[in-house]
Amino acid sequence: MFCTKPSTLLLLLTVYVSCNKLNISYQWRILDFDFGSPEKRQAAINDKSFIPENNLPLGLEVYKNRIFVTVPRWKFGVAASLAYIDRTTDPMESPMLKPYPNWDAHRPLGGEPPEIVSPFRIRADQCGRLWVLDTGLEGLLEENPNIYKNSTVMIYDLHNDELLRTYEIPYEQTTEDSFFANVAVEDEDCENSFAYFADLGGPGLVVYSWKQNRSWKVKHNYFHIKPVAGDMTVSGINFQWTDGLFGLALRPEKDGYSTLFFHPMTSFDEFSISTRILRDEALATSKDSFYEFKYLGGRGPKSQSGASFLDKKTGVLFYALVHLNAVACWRTTNPAYTMESQGRIYMNNITMVFPNDVKVDNEGNLWVLSDRLPQFMYTSLDYNDVNFRILSAKVSEAIKGTACASKLVKDPDIMEKIATKLGDKNLISKSASSENKVCNLLIVGLVVAFLR
Template identity: 40%
Template sequence: MKYIKFLLILLFAVCIQNSFSSKLEEKFRWKEVSYAWPSDSAMDEAIKSGRYQPENNLPLGLEVWKDKLFITVPRWKSGVASSLNYINIDSKDSSPLLIPYPSWTANSLESDGFTTETTGGRMSAPKPTILDGQLTDNSSIISTFRIRVDECDRLWVMDTGLADILGSNPKQIAQPALVIFDLNTNKLIKRYTIPPEHIKDDTFFANVIVDVPKNGCDNAYAYIPDLGAYATVVYSFKSDRSWRVRHNFFYFDPINGDYNVGGVNFQWKDGIFALALGEQTDQGTRTVYFHALSSTKEFSVPNYILQNETRALSAESYFDYSLVGDRGLNGQSTSEFFDEKTKVLVYTQVNKDGIGCWNSQKPYTPDNQGILDSDSDALVFPNDLKIDRNGNVWVLSDRLPIFIYKKLNPNEYNYRILTGKVGNLILGTPCE
């Protein structure tokens, strides 16, 4: 009798646990992305001219601000209509049209003959973004991968300036630059061109992290990882200057450069790519977590080390960096974000079609790594991940390896955005 009672209690506990556990909810999905064109004829003309080739528009990065969900579309190939876009987060359409930000003009590589603005009820032709190899508007966005919204309602965009990346002749249309917008006015605040001395032969800037001290918008710093040349560029908003930091921990791990995603086997040697900001103290100090994409190890460095140019560039700074731990076999990750409320670090797991987590109050070991969700269809190559101010995690998956090495099926849903509450997702995992 006691044994039966024990089993009933155990069964009840399992049912209670399962009732509280949750998975990511699919919010949006696309077979191919399209845009909010000014008119049907404008889209038809863009397709006819080759300026818009639907199959070449792959969404990669995302960010959330109020009712806007920003989505980036890098110019991997020709025919990308707009690189920086947004949709309404409350859209009832499961496959909404992307709206270029801050405008069509800013995302155009040449005069497309249309604009969202009107004059006297007629469409007015925009000025081209590119004229004789020069930017005609500092708010122009050529090609961006990752973006970040800070606590001061500013959108920071790392523009690579590179188009047709996978083509036989990639075009460096503009120099890599950090482009900052005021989201309340949609106006450009600043465009900071990365100095030539920070750019090496294999340089590739695909991410940006923004560190803002409490009540100190003007004292913000941006950390820009160089995944190809294994360094991090630190930018000071206040002084409008930057410095390039190097460390052995920024390199890829040759043991962990092999991937199997969506039926595609490939090898990458991408270095430092993902960064996350830990909990901030009253003095503004915090831990900066980071890892290379082709690695399973997590590292950290205090933010005040990176922000002190003299210290960051000195040989003594080598010992300011720490090994946090190892995620274990097939633990490669493209993106991570620290949730201050739960003190949990959430990250993508590209080889596992999933999203992982680690409670920062526990040792960083494989046993303490949790899986929040895994899906061999909806989470094939989770590429970017953010946590908004309400504790919601947002994930964008895009089947990137199939896009690069094979061909996506236009009759299948290839791109998805999923969401869920961090507090609910960690229930029943080692991160609880």
């Protein structure tokens, strides 16, 4: 009945055509690894060091020709918790994962735990270093998990894949609920870099100095959850989470510091702080710095966000909307952080079920990994269906026609398709405002309902 109204059909067509800007680059029904031979793979299955259905991709990073993927040890039987695929040779359909930096790094040796236990997210900086934030925990979803080591960051040289440094987060900078699931790296000065580790369970922010090889913990009210945001339903699965500080993204500033944009996952709000404060331990841990942390605004209902990433070239902040199966953006030079000032990049209840990581590479490409995590955690995945995807697009194309673009423009191809569907050629000239408005709104209840 609602489809008889041209305005409603225009709304739905516009969202479908102009808001889905990403293309599928890689996809899997089930993960598999390059063991070197069928015999070695079968041996791993036989001794249960590889249980295929227990492997789920979660973190994403792109560096030159390699796409890195983390496969945390949520359950037993994860073959390698950090791997990569080759953009130049691997196929789109079910590419085999190659362990990084090698198989030995993921296997217990001499009674010692593996070098890499279970990282969630990683970061390749512009200095050619890969920062791997390892939780040290295996079997988070099992009855009796194994704690192999404290939360540790390992930094690898991407030029030769050798381990440069290992740093264990000090015990006094954690709590019994600590869980480090995200990392951002301030890498404008390679010798004086800083890394920021988000503790969603603490909650807190650990600041690490590469030059000093030491860290300190920062606390703030803005790192905590918003209680009403804890109830979520994704693909019909209802669950409650209490994840605090999660999304981290850095924008370099002219003063030599950066602005850190951040948010808890269990929240609808965005915040910021200058790293001028964070990089000074005395300032960062002083009560006097409370008002240096800024509240930017809210995204609207059902807008819980996980990972985020900022494109330095455009100043656009990209972030995953985990409750809505969507990816959105905000141009950080915009003084207003409101629903209307944000843009919808992609929304799909099949291909974007639980967007789990977001990155922009050095070539100006936006990358998103979706993995149906709620089904994996609370029910089960159908391995006859595609479950895991990596989607991508040029940043310029992704933000085109949204509030994140420097200039909003009409796309004549989109307008032609809409006009043809409605049988009204005049819509080509008069519907641009509707097009931009729909894509700019983060939460459009009507659209969410119809896309379901």
